[in-house]
Amino acid sequence: xxxxxxxxxxxxxxxxxxxxxxxxxxxxxxxxxxxxxxxxxxxxxxxxxxxxxxxxxxxxxxxxxxxxxxxxxxxxxxxxxxxxxxxxxxxxxxxxxxxxxxxxxxxxxxxxxxxxxxxxxxxxxxxxxxxxxxxxxxxxxxxxxxxxxxxxxxxxxxxxxxxxxxxxxxxxxxxxxxxxxxxxxxxxxxxxxxxxxxxxxxxxxxxxxxxxxxxxxxxxxxxxxxxxxxxxxxxxxxxxxxxxxxxxxxxxxxxxxxxxxxxxxxxxxxxxxxxxxxxxxxxxxxxxxxxxxxxxxxxxxxxxxxxxxxxxxxxxxxxxxxxxxxxxxxxxxxxxxxxxxxxxxxxxxxxxxxxxxxxxxxxxxxxxxxxxxxxxxxxxxxxxxxxxxxxxxxxxxxxxxxxxxxxxxxxxxxxxxxxxxxxxxxxxxxxxxxxxxxxxxxxxxxxxxxxxxxxxxxxxxxxxxxxxxxxxxxxxxxxxxxxxxxxxxxxxxxxxxxxxxxxxxxxxxxxxxxxxxxxxxxxxxxxxxxxxxxxxxxxxxxxxxxxxxxxxxxxxxxxxxxxxxxxxxxxxxxxxxxxxxxxxxxxxxxxxxxxxxxxxxxxxxxxxxxxxxxxxxxxxxxxxxxxxxxxxxxxxxxxxxxxxxxxxxxxxxxxxxxxxxxxxxxxxxxxxxxx
Amino acid sequence: xxxxxxxxxxxxxxxxxxxxxxxxxxxxxxxxxxxxxxxxxxxxxxxxxxxxxxxxxxxxxxxxxxxxxxxxxxxxxxxxxxxxxxxxxxxxxxxxxxxxxxx
Numbered sequence: 001x002x003x004x005x006x007x008x009x010x011x012x013x014x015x016x017x018x019x020x021x022x023x024x025x026x027x028x029x030x031x032x033x034x035x036x037x038x039x040x041x042x043x044x045x046x047x048x049x050x051x052x053x054x055x056x057x058x059x060x061x062x063x064x065x066x067x068x069x070x071x072x073x074x075x076x077x078x079x080x081x082x083x084x085x086x087x088x089x090x091x092x093x094x095x096x097x098x099x100x101x102x103x104x105x106x107x108x109x110x111x112x113x114x115x116x117x118x119x120x121x122x123x124x125x126x127x128x129x130x131x132x133x134x135x136x137x138x139x140x141x142x143x144x145x146x147x148x149x150x151x152x153x154x155x156x157x158x159x160x161x162x163x164x165x166x167x168x169x170x171x172x173x174x175x176x177x178x179x180x181x182x183x184x185x186x187x188x189x190x191x192x193x194x195x196x197x198x199x200x201x202x203x204x205x206x207x208x209x210x211x212x213x214x215x216x217x218x219x220x221x222x223x224x225x226x227x228x229x230x231x232x233x234x235x236x237x238x239x240x241x242x243x244x245x246x247x248x249x250x251x252x253x254x255x256x257x258x259x260x261x262x263x264x265x266x267x268x269x270x271x272x273x274x275x276x277x278x279x280x281x282x283x284x285x286x287x288x289x290x291x292x293x294x295x296x297x298x299x300x301x302x303x304x305x306x307x308x309x310x311x312x313x314x315x316x317x318x319x320x321x322x323x324x325x326x327x328x329x330x331x332x333x334x335x336x337x338x339x340x341x342x343x344x345x346x347x348x349x350x351x352x353x354x355x356x357x358x359x360x361x362x363x364x365x366x367x368x369x370x371x372x373x374x375x376x377x378x379x380x381x382x383x384x385x386x387x388x389x390x391x392x393x394x395x396x397x398x399x400x401x402x403x404x405x406x407x408x409x410x411x412x413x414x415x416x417x418x419x420x421x422x423x424x425x426x427x428x429x430x431x432x433x434x435x436x437x438x439x440x441x442x443x444x445x446x447x448x449x450x451x452x453x454x455x456x457x458x459x460x461x462x463x464x465x466x467x468x469x470x471x472x473x474x475x476x477x478x479x480x481x482x483x484x485x486x487x488x489x490x491x492x493x494x495x496x497x498x499x500x501x502x503x504x505x506x507x508x509x510x511x512x513x514x515x516x517x518x519x520x521x522x523x524x525x526x527x528x529x530x531x532x533x534x535x536x537x538x539x540x541x542x543x544x545x546x547x548x549x550x551x552x553x554x555x556x557x558x559x560x561x562x563x564x565x566x567x568x569x570x571x572x573x574x575x576x577x578x579x580x581x582x583x584x585x586x587x588x589x590x591x592x593x594x595x596x597x598x599x600x601x602x603x604x605x606x607x608x609x610x611x612x613x614x615x616x617x618x619x620x621x622x623x624x625x626x627x628x629x630x631x632x633x634x635x636x637x638x639x640x641x642x643x644x645x646x647x648x649x650x651x652x653x654x655x656x657x658x659x660x661x662x663x664x665x666x667x668x669x670x671x672x673x674x675x
Numbered sequence: 676x677x678x679x680x681x682x683x684x685x686x687x688x689x690x691x692x693x694x695x696x697x698x699x700x701x702x703x704x705x706x707x708x709x710x711x712x713x714x715x716x717x718x719x720x721x722x723x724x725x726x727x728x729x730x731x732x733x734x735x736x737x738x739x740x741x742x743x744x745x746x747x748x749x750x751x752x753x754x755x756x757x758x759x760x761x762x763x764x765x766x767x768x769x770x771x772x773x774x775x776x777x778x
Binding site for chain 1: 693713749751752753754755756758759760762763766770
């Protein structure tokens with residue numbers, strides 16, 4: 001154990017220094033100080049100067065530069081400067097990071113991190129046959145997502161031949177990864193659950209690939225699950241039937257999604273082959289995650305989990321600051337931790353999400369920080385003792401991280417849950433339970449009533465549809481402002497149906513929009529029951545989601561079958577590119593990623609009506625296990641409140657946290673008994 | 676270009692009698708015209724970049740700029756394959772002798 005703690009960090013250091021430090025000292029081409037006059041020098045000596053050689057020469061330079069990863073460079077240029085350009089006052093220094101080279105180096109880094117998890121006393125022995133499935137499944141991606149890899153890897157070749165060394169190399173390397181995972185898991189299996197928080201530090205997305213290391217690990221567990229539990233459950237059968245629907249219903253198109261901040265956990269193409277690949281990967285990962293948590297939950301250790309949360313969360317904060325100050329730190333954060341997108345370049349929240357890089361969005365990192373704070377509060381409140389006293393000071397960077405994430409929803413929901421947990425534990429609640437519950441309901445109703453009095457009901461009930469109308473491509477022949485005026489006029493008149501009488505408008509309206517307008521303007525009215533569209537509109541105003549949900553309504557144009565079964569897991573291509581909308585944003589933002597900003601809507605795109613089944617099951621789990629002593633009840637409610645208004649379910653680490661919390665709700669009922 | 680004629684002719688073949696040496700580097704809009712009588716030659720630069728040239732003057736221009744018919748570098752896919760084989764082989768050796776090494 002001690003040896004591995006010395007050997008692995010040393011090996012990690014070598015893995016980071018060697019690829020970016022090796023250079024030929026016989027070629028007499030040396031790094032020079034970066035300036036306007038030396039740009040040409042760097043452009044004519046490509047693939048000769050290593051990154052560390054360059055950095056040591058420019059360590060004290062006052063020039064503002066940014067290290068850019070060049071995944072398309074040849075493997076021979078790995079770790080070397082492949083060009084320098086000047087953009088405004090900043091120098092863009094490109095470093096060769098060939099995608100296949102990244103695959104090897106980043107895998108070795110993360111597998112080494114994995115090996116730092118302490119071994120158990122109990123060692124399992126899994127069948128070696130399991131290993132073969134990993135390369136066989138994952139090699140398929142290089143064939144199905146050719147458009148993605150063609151543009152990110154110089155040596156990419158998807159031809160099925162015995163002389164295709166690229167594919168053969170990948171096949172061998174996946175086998176290597178599976179071998180290491182198997183060996184690592186055999187001795188760490190029970191301890192993995194306690195190290196879940198580290199997925200927020202080590203994002204695990206391979207640079208230049210649409211793949212995440214956790215998918216490989218979870219798929220390994222998915223395969224393991226099948227080798228142990230060979231029973232087919234209703235879920236498996238339902239997923240199989242839905243898969244047939246997702247594959248047959250798919251309308252192939254040339255849409256291409258580069259993954260953006262979802263890279264590694266999204267389908268980049270809208271083809272049958274890639275659909276099949278991601279259906280299998282999603283299924284095995286989900287099964288693997290559930291299997292891993294269920295089978296190792298008895299070894300869950302609250303204190304260890306809290307300690308790891310504190311370490312992971314504070315490292316995100318600390319390394320995020322380092323990355324914002326030092327260009328090399330920014331690059332190494334991206335590379336070592338496998339971030340989806342580069343971290344913030346400067347330390348101000350207006351320069352982007354404060355913890356961008358470590359987290360794809362401010363919401364997801366805010367939720368994680370909120371989760372840690374809430375977990376520690378609930379622990380202290382329940383056990384009347386401070387957990388991991390030596391590490392509790394790390395709560396300071398966590399609170400700071402939450403503050404800097406600007407996630408108001410997370411901060412307010414932490415406060416709300418703290419208040420609720422104190423309330424349900426109080427003597428007053430025990431005695432006047434009914435009165436307090438009725439009082440709370442009345443309070444919420446009064447709040448709603450007060451909110452409706454600030455603005456007119458007409459405004460509140462139609463604002464969401466109004467936003468959707470503005471983003472719908474109505475009156476496309478008019479210039480933007482005049483079509484806006486026409487739409488506004490109809491909206492003032494509350495005349496949505498006339499808008500849709502125009503044939504062109506009707507064609508340009510999304511099916512969701514047509515459906516909601518129909519629902520909003522329907523003639524029958526049930527007394528005292530608010531119209532569902534009006535109600536959602538009001539909610540969207542309260543939680544500041546009117547514009548984003550309006551864009552969603554304008555964009556989401558599913559067919560009838562997609563309304564029922566969705567587009568399939570991790571398939572966003574049709575939603576993102578199929579339906580033309582009008583965006584009133586600056587030109588450079590037109591190509592930005594417009595996600596629905598609600599995990600419920602994300603799930604709806606993936607699973608259609610079956611989302612209600614998933615949500616219903618989640619709510620059922622909360623009700624079934626509702627017990628004021630169960631910490632996970634409060635954590636689940638906290639996550640539900642947050643993901644309703646964020647896209648966190650689209651990110652792998654947030655999804656893992658949500659599934660872990662809900663399974664904990666069911667399985668970790670009384671942590672008192674757990675040592 | 677004239678000073679490097681021996682090397683150019685070694686790679687590109689004999690200079691056609693009617694071919695004149697033109698200063699291409701100073702003209703960014705210069706377009707090489709394909710010569711149907713010229714067999715395409717593949718050239719490599721020091722970084723392993725590849726170009727197919729379709730006329731003698733195009734070939735001469737690149738050879739003069741340091742390109743040659745020798746691919747100095749091992750192709751990336753071979754390096755990748757070799758690394759994966761070495762790693763996997765190394766893993767098996769390490770697993771087998773792990774106890775002895777870390778004794």
